[in-house]
Amino acid sequence: MKILIDLDCYFVSAERTINPDLIGKCVAVGGRNDKHIFSTTKTQQSISLSNSGAFVPSIMLDTPSRSNHFVDPDGKVRGILTTCSYEARAKGVKTPMPIAQALQLCPELIILPPTFKLYHKLSQELKSFLEERIPVLEQFSIDEFFGDLSGWIADDEVESFIHHLKIEIMETFNLPLSIGAAPSKWTAKLATSLAKPFGTKVIWPHEHYDTVKDIPIEKFPGIGRKLQEKFHAVQFHTLKDIIHAKSYFESLTPSMKTLWHRVNGTDNEAVKVYKERQSIGVSRTFDAVVSRLEIRRRLSILSRHLSFTVFRTEVNPTSFSLYIRYELQAKAKGHVKTQRRFSEQLLRSEILRLFNEIDNMPTYHIISISLSVGSFSHQTKQGLDMFALHDDQKSVALSKGTQQMKEKYGVDILRWGLEIENNSED
Numbered sequence: 001m002k003i004l005i006d007l008d009c010y011f012v013s014a015e016r017t018i019n020p021d022l023i024g025k026c027v028a029v030g031g032r033n034d035k036h037i038f039s040t041t042k043t044q045q046s047i048s049l050s051n052s053g054a055f056v057p058s059i060m061l062d063t064p065s066r067s068n069h070f071v072d073p074d075g076k077v078r079g080i081l082t083t084c085s086y087e088a089r090a091k092g093v094k095t096p097m098p099i100a101q102a103l104q105l106c107p108e109l110i111i112l113p114p115t116f117k118l119y120h121k122l123s124q125e126l127k128s129f130l131e132e133r134i135p136v137l138e139q140f141s142i143d144e145f146f147g148d149l150s151g152w153i154a155d156d157e158v159e160s161f162i163h164h165l166k167i168e169i170m171e172t173f174n175l176p177l178s179i180g181a182a183p184s185k186w187t188a189k190l191a192t193s194l195a196k197p198f199g200t201k202v203i204w205p206h207e208h209y210d211t212v213k214d215i216p217i218e219k220f221p222g223i224g225r226k227l228q229e230k231f232h233a234v235q236f237h238t239l240k241d242i243i244h245a246k247s248y249f250e251s252l253t254p255s256m257k258t259l260w261h262r263v264n265g266t267d268n269e270a271v272k273v274y275k276e277r278q279s280i281g282v283s284r285t286f287d288a289v290v291s292r293l294e295i296r297r298r299l300s301i302l303s304r305h306l307s308f309t310v311f312r313t314e315v316n317p318t319s320f321s322l323y324i325r326y327e328l329q330a331k332a333k334g335h336v337k338t339q340r341r342f343s344e345q346l347l348r349s350e351i352l353r354l355f356n357e358i359d360n361m362p363t364y365h366i367i368s369i370s371l372s373v374g375s376f377s378h379q380t381k382q383g384l385d386m387f388a389l390h391d392d393q394k395s396v397a398l399s400k401g402t403q404q405m406k407e408k409y410g411v412d413i414l415r416w417g418l419e420i421e422n423n424s425e426d
Contacts, residue, residue: 001158001181001202002271003147004188005130005165008176008197010143011083014119015112017174026088027110030081030099031070038286038298069113070099077103078287082114086197126173133165138271146185148271162200170198185269186262187212189221208265213240220263239263280313281321281372282306288327288365295366296352300419302371303351307344310373311399316342317373322354325368326361334358337375343395344402347373 007013011029016022070079077100084093084102091106102109123142130137136148153161162179169177180191182203190212195201203211217236218228236242242249242263249260261267282302289295299322310317321335334354340346351371 001149001153001155001183002185002188003134003149003158003162003179003181004140004185004192005145005147005169005177005179006189006192006196007126007143008178009083009085010175011114011119012085012112013175014122015115017122018118022110024087025110026085026091026093026106026108027112028081028084028088028093028095028099028102029112029114030083030095031079031111031113038284038301070111081111084109122173122175126169126175129169129172136271136273138273144189146188146271149181159200159202162202166198166200182208182265184262184265184267185271186221186267187265190215190219193219203265205265209240209243212263212265213238213243215239217242222259222262277313278376279372279374280306280309280315280317281370282309283323283368283370285325285368288367290363290365292359292362295369296355297419299351299355299369299371300348302369303348304344304419306371306373307342307347307399310342310347316377317375318342318377319373319375320347320350320354321370321372321374322351322358323368323370323372324355324358324366326364326366328364330361330364332358332360341393341396342373343399345395345399 012022012027015027015029071077079099080096081093081099081102082095084095084097088102088106088109091109093102093106093109099111102111119142123139127137127139127145130145130147134147134149135152136150138146140146149158149161158181162181166177166179169175176198178192178195178198179200180188180193180195180203181201182188182191183205187203187208191201191203194211216238217223217231220239223231231237231242234248236245242260246260246264249256258267262269282305284298284302286298289298318339319335319337321333323331323333325331334357336350336354338346338350
């Protein structure tokens, strides 16, 4: 049997481990982060690569812990919630929800800025704890872990095992969690969602269809908004509609066939003990900005922070990607492949060039930018451009020299001129 361990409202639960007064109260974690990384004052960057998996950020900025951190000097409440307690959910609060709306529903809501160092620390400690009890463990996200109990725990003992594991984790870490079990990874993940909060659930093969048949398709992991629209157009609304449409999925792409097997509980996907990081990225969402000079300044800042992380990880990315979200749900994205040796100057110049290419709505306000690098040369085994080697060696040497200064004095000790030419936040 496979299991999925999911920490309940993790960020709030983590905050409660250091402040027990928050227990039983309406609490949420959220706010804004753009002003800290884009400000002209120094920021403190933390890097964590010990936790792998989806939705595990590697670049974190310390957020000043102060009351009303989500209120601007003009008194306007801004930002969104990333996690909220079950007490808050009972008042109608949910994520992602604007903080202003959440406070209208629940005026007593306590809103904390995120403490990413704490979240990574607890996640890593829990991972080490689980590795001693589960021989095959995969970290799926910062607060989710798959485990394979086959050959370790007999099927008729699984229910007792996950119940006692849940209690042991709570007693050791003060972190409430839910655990689901099933022969399939994705059915186990679905079982965990049915077990919340602080519960356990086993879905046996003979129970699979009756358990999942009436669940809306959007509740199944991996079915996002676009797939929902596609499936609704062909009258697929619940999981039984997908299960009964095997021939339809067999006529589609391999990924759609895989999805059918996941929904049907017959995917047989293995729990992966280790998954090497395929990319490194940084993104920020902010109040709408129309000034392209300000956007270029922010891209330069994010490039600097991302470059700092790349050099810390000692990889050589050969692909750079940029993703932009505009107002009115418009989007733009682009990527470039290179065989050059990585440097901060190369990343910054390519990202700014990509922005000039893909910004096809220059009068639209921009609300989010995301940068990422991948296709690491040690993974792709591709050679580097020998014609650019001499110039690249100079750029790499310069980047390594500035990296040493940043390691000692902070990532903001050296900045590009563009970053201080326009320090407007709007």
